[in-house]
Amino acid sequence: MKKILLITFALFASCGAFATETISVSHVKGTTKIPLNPQRVVLLDYGTLDTIDSLGVSTKLALPKGNLPSYLAKFKGDEYTDIGGLREFNLETINAFKPDFIVISNRQQEYYQELSSIAPVYVVDVLAKDQISESKKNIKLMGEIFGFSEKAESAIQEIEQAITETKEKAKDSTKKALVVLVNDGKISAYGSGTRFGIIHDGLDVLQADPKIKAGAHGQLVNYEYIARVNPDIIFVIDRSVAIGVRAKDPKVLDNALIAKTFAAKNNKIILLDPECWYLSGGGIQSLSKMITEINNNL
DSSP states (O other), X not given: OHHHHXXXXXXXXXXXXXXXXXXXXXXXXXXXXXXXXXXXXEEOXXXXXXXXXXXXXXXXEEEOOTTOOXXXXXXXXXXXXXXXXXXXXXXXXXXXXXXXXXXXXXXXXXXXXXXXXXXXXXXXXXXXXXXXXXXXXXXXXXXXXXXXXXXXXXXXXXXXXXXXXXXXXXXXXXXXXXXXEEETTEEEEEOTTSTTTIIIIITOOEESOTTOOOOTTOXXXXXXXXXXXXXXXXXXXXXXXXXXXXXXXXXXXXXTTGGGSHHHHTXXXXXXXXXXXXXXXXXXXXXXXXXXXXXXXX
């Protein structure tokens, strides 16, 4: 009898009864089998950190604590393993952490193969042309992976409602907007089909210059260009503030040429939350705030 029980147990185990359940997920680097309810997770994407925080996920986390958005400051705690920065992360620390699952974004995709040798890797496409669809896909996925599908669906519904309200307001507005990223004195414009194109593509805000070149780093522009385009609204994302190089500067576009624009005259140079837009966009909390910011300034 004892021998029969042992054989039965062996067969039961060999059939995968104790194997971790996985799901296959497609992303920009291919398809990855991701374990459900992973116990040890490395997050190199703050938008995903934002989402699992909002969902109430409880698991062992390793993340880059450098440049962590202020609203996610609780993750600086000692209970979370620090792996460095978003770009300059420590591979040895990640390996020693022994993760079940790793999340990265386009920022780290050159390390995809190396990280994949440690654990299954999922890539968040922060450069996707349809940012809203990508964000909803990721929120839904995290809900499925960690067992919070209903909560994720509820969050998506709230986001969709906010999008509908903002699009209706944009439809009734004739205001044309220009989206710029400022960084250490340099200015780049972003239009439809870019990482900040959600303002035009997802929320239907009219674009002041429909000829902006789509690219990962935007189109380098100057004060003369902005004056010539003469937007009704200028949405500003300050990278220097986002990465902590300097404190918030409300006069980042304080210039005689900019002062002549409709945006300046009507007090419509809007400083967007740089942490949400540059560091953690696409999370449940960040995306909600991003949509609200645009809605409130149309």
